[in-house]
Amino acid sequence: MREYKGIMVLGEVSEGKLNSVTAELLACARLLADSLKEKVSCVLFGSRASDFSQEVIALGADRVYLVQNSLLDNYQAETYLYALEQMVSMGLPNILLFGQTAMGRDLAPRLAFRLRVGLVTDCLELSIDSAKKNLLMTKPVYGGSARAVFASDFFPQMATVRQKAFSPLPRDEKRTGQVIECIIIDPAVLQAELKTKVIGKKIEEYSGVKLEAAKVIVCGGRGIGGPEGFKKLEELARVLKGAVGASRPPCDQGWMPASLQIGLTGKIVVPDLYIVVGVSGSSQHLAGCSGAKVIVAINSDPEANIFKEADFGIVGRWQEVLPAFIEKLKELTKDA
Amino acid sequence: MDIIVCCKQIIDPEIPPSNLKIDETGKKIITPSGTASVISPFDMHAVEAALRIKDKLSGKITILSLGNNFVREVVKKPLAMGADELILLEDEAFDGLDSWAAAHALAAAIRKIGRYDLILCGRQAADWDNGQVGIGIAEFLGIPAVTLAKQIEIVDTKVRIERLLPDGYETIETILPALITVTNELGDPRYASVKGVLAAKKKTPTIWNKTDISLDVPHSKLLKVFQPIKEKQCQMVKADNPAEAGAKLALKLREAKAV
Ligand SMILES: Cc1cc2nc3c(=O)[nH]c(=O)nc-3n(C[C@H](O)[C@H](O)[C@H](O)COP(=O)(O)OP(=O)(O)OC[C@H]3O[C@@H](n4cnc5c(N)ncnc54)[C@H](O)[C@@H]3O)c2cc1C
Numbered sequence: 001m002r003e004y005k006g007i008m009v010l011g012e013v014s015e016g017k018l019n020s021v022t023a024e025l026l027a028c029a030r031l032l033a034d035s036l037k038e039k040v041s042c043v044l045f046g047s048r049a050s051d052f053s054q055e056v057i058a059l060g061a062d063r064v065y066l067v068q069n070s071l072l073d074n075y076q077a078e079t080y081l082y083a084l085e086q087m088v089s090m091g092l093p094n095i096l097l098f099g100q101t102a103m104g105r106d107l108a109p110r111l112a113f114r115l116r117v118g119l120v121t122d123c124l125e126l127s128i129d130s131a132k133k134n135l136l137m138t139k140p141v142y143g144g145s146a147r148a149v150f151a152s153d154f155f156p157q158m159a160t161v162r163q164k165a166f167s168p169l170p171r172d173e174k175r176t177g178q179v180i181e182c183i184i185i186d187p188a189v190l191q192a193e194l195k196t197k198v199i200g201k202k203i204e205e206y207s208g209v210k211l212e213a214a215k216v217i218v219c220g221g222r223g224i225g226g227p228e229g230f231k232k233l234e235e236l237a238r239v240l241k242g243a244v245g246a247s248r249p250p251c252d253q254g255w256m257p258a259s260l261q262i263g264l265t266g267k268i269v270v271p272d273l274y275i276v277v278g279v280s281g282s283s284q285h286l287a288g289c290s291g292a293k294v295i296v297a298i299n300s301d302p303e304a305n306i307f308k309e310a311d312f313g314i315v316g317r318w319q320e321v322l323p324a325f326i327e328k329l330k331e332l333t334k335d336a
Numbered sequence: 337m338d339i340i341v342c343c344k345q346i347i348d349p350e351i352p353p354s355n356l357k358i359d360e361t362g363k364k365i366i367t368p369s370g371t372a373s374v375i376s377p378f379d380m381h382a383v384e385a386a387l388r389i390k391d392k393l394s395g396k397i398t399i400l401s402l403g404n405n406f407v408r409e410v411v412k413k414p415l416a417m418g419a420d421e422l423i424l425l426e427d428e429a430f431d432g433l434d435s436w437a438a439a440h441a442l443a444a445a446i447r448k449i450g451r452y453d454l455i456l457c458g459r460q461a462a463d464w465d466n467g468q469v470g471i472g473i474a475e476f477l478g479i480p481a482v483t484l485a486k487q488i489e490i491v492d493t494k495v496r497i498e499r500l501l502p503d504g505y506e507t508i509e510t511i512l513p514a515l516i517t518v519t520n521e522l523g524d525p526r527y528a529s530v531k532g533v534l535a536a537k538k539k540t541p542t543i544w545n546k547t548d549i550s551l552d553v554p555h556s557k558l559l560k561v562f563q564p565i566k567e568k569q570c571q572m573v574k575a576d577n578p579a580e581a582g583a584k585l586a587l588k589l590r591e592a593k594a595v
Contacts, residue, residue: 077481102502106483109435109468113475118436118555121466141464141561145353146365148464149559195480195514199496200507216595240595248520258486258521259503264465265519267502273594283353294594296585297570305352310570312592314585316578325582332590 004155007033008093011044021099023168026060035128045072057177064179071187075103079187086184096156104160118152121160143283163268209243216242217271222249223278247279263288277318281306337395339386342457343379348372349462362560378458382518383414384525404431415536416528422541429546436555439472444549455515474515486521
């Protein structure tokens, strides 16, 4: 019997670029591999997979498995499951990692149940137990109020990793690795029997700076009171060349599009500056922003939990605080 | 249309973090007595999704809850909203199951129920936030699973789902029976009517225990739970009035080179 060996990462490509979470996963996998003295492999799917081989090697992979098939250009659960299951049975990894992304959330549990192994989702930390050499997986629970550490006796040991939980390694263009084109049973055989079909897609465009890329984010909560209030936050964001985001209630109420929700079930952001207005600071919201370098909170309630997480705070109604704050910022950033 | 909705009873996920404590085993989270239990909020959205389908097509909604020490008023809430039947998988042995064992037990119960066109779950339970059980049930039953539904529509013998994406949604069509997990973007669960509450009071739940439902071994082992230590100190910006505080904040941020 062959042994389960090595750390395998499922790479993600979106909009023609390697997703930043893949670089983060490779950094995490590198640490685990070095402590186990095993190798890191990265699986890449899609007709343009080979474009990214060198990049994933530079970011820490020792081996790249390519499945260059146009049926894998876009995520479709059944097709991806079919292909990945084959890759895992060929590669027999000791540890298999995904990003806690739209794809990872959907695909990792499917594969774990298919392979009859355990899975821990949304991990913040992964390490190797020095005695048993097994994987210790730490994930936030109760929205982030507590953390739990898990292990599994089933192989591969599977985890999804929260975005931004690890920093990518600096790219080392001199690193070398093996690139292997894999032949699997063509997912084309599956197409006639697919039980789920994607029949349409609607992408919501929101004008303004993208949340994921923003260095400054102004986030509004229920305390903003309605869509008009968000105009003021947009003005603040413009002054700081930042993006606007929201906690869940403004999205649920339809004041802001759902794609701007920050938190456990929304986007994970790590801006340099996070200005959070009219948000109470629930653990589920903080899950999405606690990595920000500087957090500034404006809230009318001195007891609000957000002040426990902020670096700077003002107790006050935003309607009274923001106009003067914005004016002063305009003055200060005039010559920038 | 026979719909089964899986509902988990949990500690209110919105209680302040400071109210959560870890017990002496280091493996269990405890709360002060009197802390409210609720049905995990996303499961309530799943109940709402089921009711919307029933409103249109009629049918029967069965609520299935797995756990122990159920608070009757809590688990009966979906009945008060309009669901028809409640099955409780209630046993000490059902406490603290991992995703694998929970999905296994729920799938066994669903097989025992026998008839179903649609199974709905919340996108994740709001206590352990695993997001695996729904998909696991589907895998055990060998039926398609679609996650993160913000809208569900039955079209003849198929079901059409608007599935949430990070920047929009996709429309997916699948066959019945299917399992669908529901996200809050579907819309708020309805309030129970007085009539509904009275009707729910009269209904007796069916109770199955570990002799009725076989249990499988967990596939992930919980080693410990802990609370992260916070070391942040917030600098409060104070002034004679809010506007002055706002201006002062801007200066402080410049000083800290944050702007
Ligand atoms: C499993 C799960 C997942 C979740 N995922 C997310 C998520 O991804 N993102 C998310 O945000 N939430 C999420 N939530 C919801 C979360 O628990 C909270 O309900 C939510 O974050 C609260 O949003 P809020 O702070 O805007 O509203 P509230 O908690 O209602 O707070 C509003 C705040 O505004 C202040 N305020 C009111 N008026 C003013 C004023 N004039 N000026 C200044 N301040 C004012 C109030 O003092 C209060 O603190 C999730 C919940 C669960 C259970």
